[in-house]
Amino acid sequence: MRRPTQLLRDDGQAVVEFALVLPLLMGLVLGIVQFGIVFNNYETLTDAARVGARKAAVSRLVGDNGASGQAAAYAAASGLSKPPLVVDVTSCAPGTSPCTTQDWTTPGNEVTVTATYPYAIKILDWTIAGGNLTTVTKERLE
Secondary structure (H helix, E strand, O other): OOOOOHHHHHHHHHHHHHHHHHHHHHHHHHHHHHHHHHHHHHHHHHHHHHHHHHHHHHHHHHHOHHHHHHHHHHHOOOOOOOOOEEEEEEEOOOOOOOOOOOOOOOOOOOOEEEEEEEEEEEOEEEEEEEEEEEEEEEEOOO
């Protein structure tokens, strides 16, 4: 049988160990939550670029030079703030590496939508990592 003082001493040791490990566990949990938020933003950004590319590819005859695709991408990125979100829509011949001349009239050209959104992984207001999420989607102009 244990004495009451011995029981208290063992519990005190467990409390001290818990106090030492708790900040590490909380930092890990907060990091996982922040990473999940960044991953969700990336998935939203990728879907918005896909929606914008599809809209721009099917609206060749509208004559807006990709503005409808850009508007569709902004609308699809409903969870992201618009001012830092950047959507660029271009249409060039396939294989043209820097797109110097845009051609929205020739079917078969590639519509390229590039979407960029900033991210920062913060734990207790300390920035651990930051940068830009970027995704590129290509569709054939119909």
